[in-house]
Amino acid sequence: xxxxxxxxxxxxxxxxxxxxxxxxxxxxxxxxxxxxxxxxxxxxxxxxxxxxxxxxxxxxxxxxxxxxxxxxxxxxxxxxxxxxxxxxxxxxxxxxxxxxxxxxxxxxxxxxxxxxxxxxxxxxxxxxxxxxxxxxxxxxxxxxxxxxxxxxxxxxxxxxxxxxxxxxxxxxxxxxxxxxxxxxxxxxxxxxxxxxxxxxxxxxxxxxxxxxxxxxxxxxxxxxxxxxxxxxxxxxxxxxxxxxxxxxxxxxxxxxxxxxxxxxxxxxxxxxxxxxxxxxxxxxxxxxxxxxxxxxxxxxxxxxxxxxxxxxxxxxxxxxxxxxxxxxxxxxxxxxxxxxxxxxxxxxxxxxxxxxxxxxxxxxxxxxxxxxxxxxxxxxxxxxxxxxxxxxxxxxxxxxxxxxxxxxxxxxxxxxxxxxxxxxxxxxxxxxxxxxxxxxxxxxxxxxxxxxxxxxxxxxxxxxxxxxxxxxxxxxxx
Amino acid sequence: xxxxxxxxxxxxxxxxxxxxxxxxxxxxxxxxxxxxxxxxxxxxxxxxxxxxxxxxxxxxxxxxxxxxxxxxxxxxxxxxxxxxxxxxxxxxxxxxxxxxxxxxxxxxxxxxxxxxxxxxxxxxxxxxxxxxxxxxxxxxxxxxxxxxxxxxxxxxxxxxxxxxxxxxxxxxxxxxxxxxxxxxxxxxxxxxxxxxxxxxxxxxxxxxxx
Numbered sequence: 085x086x087x088x089x090x091x092x093x094x095x096x097x098x099x100x101x102x103x104x105x106x107x108x109x110x111x112x113x114x115x116x117x118x119x120x121x122x123x124x125x126x127x128x129x130x131x132x133x134x135x136x137x138x139x140x141x142x143x144x145x146x147x148x149x150x151x152x153x154x155x156x157x158x159x160x161x162x163x164x165x166x167x168x169x170x171x172x173x174x175x176x177x178x179x180x181x182x183x184x185x186x187x188x189x190x191x192x193x194x195x196x197x198x199x200x201x202x203x204x205x206x207x208x209x210x211x212x213x214x215x216x217x218x219x220x221x222x223x224x225x226x227x228x229x230x231x232x233x234x235x236x237x238x239x240x241x242x243x244x245x246x247x248x249x250x251x252x253x254x255x256x257x258x259x260x261x262x263x264x265x266x267x268x269x270x271x272x273x274x275x276x277x278x279x280x281x282x283x284x285x286x287x288x289x290x291x292x293x294x295x296x297x298x299x300x301x302x303x304x305x306x307x308x309x310x311x312x313x314x315x316x317x318x319x320x321x322x323x324x325x326x327x328x329x330x331x332x333x334x335x336x337x338x339x340x341x342x343x344x345x346x347x348x349x350x351x352x353x354x355x356x357x358x359x360x361x362x363x364x365x366x367x368x369x370x371x372x373x374x375x376x377x378x379x380x381x382x383x384x385x386x387x388x389x390x391x392x393x394x395x396x397x398x399x400x401x402x403x404x405x406x407x408x409x410x411x412x413x414x415x416x417x418x419x420x421x422x423x424x425x426x427x428x429x430x431x432x433x434x435x436x437x438x439x440x441x442x443x444x445x446x447x448x449x450x451x452x453x454x455x456x457x458x459x460x461x462x463x464x465x466x467x468x469x470x471x472x473x474x475x476x477x478x479x480x481x482x483x484x485x486x487x488x489x490x491x492x493x494x495x496x497x498x499x500x501x502x503x504x505x506x507x508x509x510x511x512x513x514x515x516x517x518x519x520x521x522x523x524x525x526x527x528x529x530x531x532x533x534x535x536x537x538x539x540x541x542x543x544x545x546x547x548x549x550x551x552x553x554x555x556x557x558x559x560x561x562x
Numbered sequence: 563x564x565x566x567x568x569x570x571x572x573x574x575x576x577x578x579x580x581x582x583x584x585x586x587x588x589x590x591x592x593x594x595x596x597x598x599x600x601x602x603x604x605x606x607x608x609x610x611x612x613x614x615x616x617x618x619x620x621x622x623x624x625x626x627x628x629x630x631x632x633x634x635x636x637x638x639x640x641x642x643x644x645x646x647x648x649x650x651x652x653x654x655x656x657x658x659x660x661x662x663x664x665x666x667x668x669x670x671x672x673x674x675x676x677x678x679x680x681x682x683x684x685x686x687x688x689x690x691x692x693x694x695x696x697x698x699x700x701x702x703x704x705x706x707x708x709x710x711x712x713x714x715x716x717x718x719x720x721x722x723x724x725x726x727x728x729x730x731x732x733x734x735x736x737x738x739x740x741x742x743x744x745x746x747x748x749x750x751x752x753x754x755x756x757x758x759x760x761x762x763x764x765x766x767x768x769x770x771x772x
Contacts, residue, residue, distance in 0.1 A: 201729055205736030212743045221750070224758045231751055238711055238744050239698060245737065246691070246718045252728050255722075257675040262728030279587040279673055307770040356705065366772060 085127060086134040086143040089151065089192040092119045097185030098286040101178060109181050113162040116185045120192070121155045128152065128550065141196045145553035146262040149403050150195045150330050152550075153410040154323040156535070158188050160528040161315040163467050164418055167524025168315060171425065179216050180316075187319065188344040194327040198266040200248045203331055204241070207295065210324050211237045213254045218312045229304075229311035236304040237295050244291025244331075250284035251338070253277075266334055273341035281342055288335045289351060296328040298355045298389055299362035306366075309378035312428070314421020317374065321381040321417060322410035329388055329406065335560065336392060345395075352393030353483055359386030360490035367497035373423075374430045376501050380456055383494050384409045390487060391471040394478055401470030408463040408539065414532040415452035418525075419445045423505065426519040432501055437510035444521040445526055446506050448529050453502040455493045455536045463539035564644050566606040566679065569599055570686040574662060574722070577693035580713060582651055583657045585707055590632050593712050593740045597624025607679060607726045617736055620719070623738045628745045629710065635749035636705055647700040654700055661692035683723055690717030704755055715741055 096116030103109040125142060127134065134143040162184065169177050190213055193206035210232065219230040255269070256262040257277035263269060269276070294301035308318045334399075339348035363383035370376040372523060384405070391402035420430070422445035427435045438446035455462035458469075468491070475484035519525075543551075576596045583589040601621030604613045615764075647654045654711055669685030694714025722729060 199730075199733070201733030202736065205733060205740055208740040208744070212740065212747055215747050215751075219754070222754070225769060227751065227758055228770055231748075231755065231767060234744070234748060234751065235698075235711065236705060238708075239714060242714050242718055243709070247723060249721050249725055249729075251719070252725050253675075256725065256728065257673065259675075262725055264729065264733070279674065306772075310770065471720050 085123070085130075086141060086196060087144075088101040088123045089120060089127075089196065092116065092123060092189075093185045093192070094189040097182045097477045098187065098552070100181040100185060103178075103181075104282060106169075106177055107172070110166040110177060113165045113181055113184055114159065117155070117159040117162040117188060118190055121159045124148075124151055124155050128546065136177075139265065140199045140202060141197045144194060145550055146330075146333075146403070147195045148550055150326055150406060151192060152547075153326055153407040154191050154195070155534075157322045157414045158191075158319060159413060161318050161418065162533050163531075164315055164525060164528040167426075167522060168421070170524070171519060175222065177220075177221060178486050180313075181218050182345070183213045183217040184316075184319070185323065187217075187331050190258055191323055191327040195330050200251065200266060200334070201538070204245050205249050207244070207292065207328060207331055208238070210327065211295065212243065214316070214320055214324060217316045218308055220313050220316065221311065226311040229307040232304045233308040236301075240291045240294025240301060241293070243287050243294075247284045247287030247291055247335075250280050250287060251276075251335075254280035254284060266338070270341055271339050274337055274343060276342050278344065281339065281344060282347065285335060285339045285344065285348060285351070289332060289355070292328050292332045292335070293355060293382070293389075296325050296332065297359075297378075297381060297382050297384070297385050299359040302359065302362065305382060306375040306378040309381065309417075310372055310375040314417045314419075314424070317377065317421070318414045318417035321377070322413035324412055325381065325385055326406050329385070332389075333392065333558070340395075340410070344454075346377070349393045349395060352389045353480075354393075354395055356386045356388070356390030357483060357486045357490070359383065359389065360487065360494070362386075364490045364493035364497060367494055367501070370497065370501050371432050372430050373432065373435070373501055373505055374417075376422055376498060377413075377420060380416070380494070380498060381413065383490070384413075384456075386490075387468060387471065387487075390483065391474070394471070394474050394480060394483075395437040396474060396559065398471045398474035399484055399558050400551060401467045401474060403551050403554050403558075404539075405464065405467035405471065406534065408467050411536045411539070412452060412456045412462070412464055413531050415448060415529055415536060416456055418529045418532070419449040419452055422519065422525055422529075423449060432504050434511060435505050436508045439506045441510035442521055444526045445529070448526075448533055450502060450506040451533060452536075453498060455533070455540075457498060458491060460535050461540045464536070466540055566603060567682050569603055569606070570680060570682045570720070572612050573716075574686055574689055577662070577690055577713065578655060578658055580709070581647075581654050581693060581696065584646075584651065586636060586703070587633065589706065589709055590629050590636070593716075594629035594710055596713070596716055597621070597628070600716055601625055603720075603723055604726055607723055612731055613726070616731060619735065619738055623742050624712075624716070627742060631745055631749050632705060632708065635752045641718055646702075647697075647706075648702060649700055654696060657696055658693055661696065662689040665689035665692060677724070679724070683720060687717050687720035688711075690714075690720055693717070703729075704748075704752045708745060708752070712741075712745070 093116045100112045190209040197203040215234045252262045252264050252278040258275050297305040363379040366379045391398040423438050424430045426442050458464045580592045604617050665688035666685045694710050697710030
């Protein structure tokens with residue numbers, strides 16, 4: 085059954101590739117994504133851990149949390165897609181539609197796979213299927229962004245492949261049977277050859293970290309997110325990054341189990357805080373609000389990495405933050421996309437007064453900013469608070485202080501840009517002939533925002549059970 | 563006798579030829595030869611139908627399909643095919659030599675499992691990865707950057723020879739498929755860059771920055 089999570093979106097993606105009409109093809113997107121979500125919902129309701137192919141593909145509690153975040157975000161973005169693509173009739177959407185569904189299939193494969201080789205293949209595949217959708221606008225700037233994304237991520241991921249081989253070699257060197265199966269590696273972890281494991285961890289974190297967008301490997305991110313259509317940016321910032329983070333989490337577990345935990349945890353906290361600080365620096369006076377969102381993504385990846393490095397009680401917060409980050413990135417990228425479309429620019433000097441000119445998208449962008457920065461009562465507040473509380477409890481005072489300072493700087497930097505865009509008099513009336521708030525391009529964002537608000541105040545029992553199970557299994561394994 | 567060590571020595575030499583090649587077409591062909599040789603390498607490590615198939619698959623992808631794709635992408639280039647690395651060829655070759663020397667020394671210090679296979683595998687892998695990085699950093703044309711990526715990937719492949727029994731065929735096929743699709747997408751993007759921006763150089767890809 086878990087296999088359907090990969091097969092269904094891939095099949096509908098194939099149908100999208102073959103579909104002849106640009107007009108109705110986009111409607112395949114919510115269908116494919118909806119099938120994925122309903123299949124996942126029934127698997128979560130069944131509640132068991134599902135395993136296929138001798139443990140190569142496993143759907144456990146952690147995988148369910150990640151897939152839930154990815155699937156809900158993807159589905160709501162795909163609900164938005166037909167309305168958006170109807171406005172973009174001038175561009176053929178065959179490749180974009182096929183790539184969107186293929187990316188869902190590949191993200192699911194990353195999260196399901198327990199074989200680090202297969203996982204690598206799937207991570208690289210997510211890069212390859214998202215690259216063409218970055219290039220949807222077919223102009224010089226999007227070309228540049230696509231090239232940088234493709235090259236930096238492919239090279240990074242090539243290093244991760246070397247890291248995966250090092251990991252297998254660490255078993256061979258210790259006289260064990262070389263393997264890349266996660267469960268076998270976990271069982272053998274204490275006996276693995278330490279120097280090779282060390283090198284493997286570094287290569288894997290650098291490689292996958294480049295794809296996830298951890299500083300200093302984040303160079304491609306502002307370009308890619310800045311040039312991608314809003315929904316592609318949302319799926320990359322909320323979905324693709326989450327599944328690559330999942331891959332890093334697996335590697336981290338092996339490193340911790342092998343007794344290399346101190347080094348691994350220091351590396352993650354360092355990269356996490358560095359990413360948050362980098363984001364804070366580049367957000368000050370950021371003129372381009374889509375690039376600003378990319379730095380916000382770097383910041384949130386930093387929060388996740390920092391939380392993992394802390395371990396213990398922070399893990400629950402990290403898992404919750406994966407969901408919260410996905411949903412709030414959806415709100416921000418989709419509403420930013422609407423504003424960009426209406427004003428024909430994404431620079432602060434051209435866009436002001438969006439709340440008056442474009443009431444729905446403007447307000448959602450503003451509220452999304454508060455949510456994304458961790459203000460109560462929205463859900464990112466809960467997860468960020470539990471991470472920083474864990475940092476204080478673990479007596480990580482310096483880390484917690486840097487964490488809070490970076491959050492504050494990000495809030496101020498991002499606030500200046502967002503308030504400038506949303507408040508005040510409309511600089512020039514938005515071109516309502518090209519875009520106006522409507523049900524198709526507004527309702528999915530309202531739904532995402534509603535979920536962010538809901539999760540901030542009430543965690544449904546099934547979700548808190550799932551989060552607890554996942555956090556326990558991760559804590560027990562590390 | 564032609565051993566695996568001899569083969570790896572040729573692979574190392576090819577790194578230098580690629581670094582020193584002044585014509586794109588030559589560089590692509592040299593990388594193709596390197597891919598062919600590496601495709602044959604598993605035959606020295608193990609016997610059996612699986613290895614023969616893997617070997618043929620690697621040769622087809624790295625030695626034939628990918629180079630053809632790149633030559634095809636290059637076909638309607640508007641500018642001459644000569645290319646010059648940043649810093650010049652001599653610097654590039656000297657750095658390559660230094661990298662190879664360092665890899666040979668470093669490879670000797672690593673703790674390796676006892677094996678009957680060539681002791682050159684790890685140093686050759688590291689040196690090839692280094693040469694790939696060098697191309698990625700110093701070359702100014704998009705095609706030569708994707709060649710650098712291929713050389714880097716070849717270096718990773720050399721290391722995987724040590725694990726030939728451990729990595730399942732499915733994963734090997736997946737890796738090859740990903741590599742092929744990566745170069746395919748790069749080829750398409752290169753063609754579009756060629757059409758949109760005048761010369762095919764990455765210097766023109768610098769409008770996105772802070």
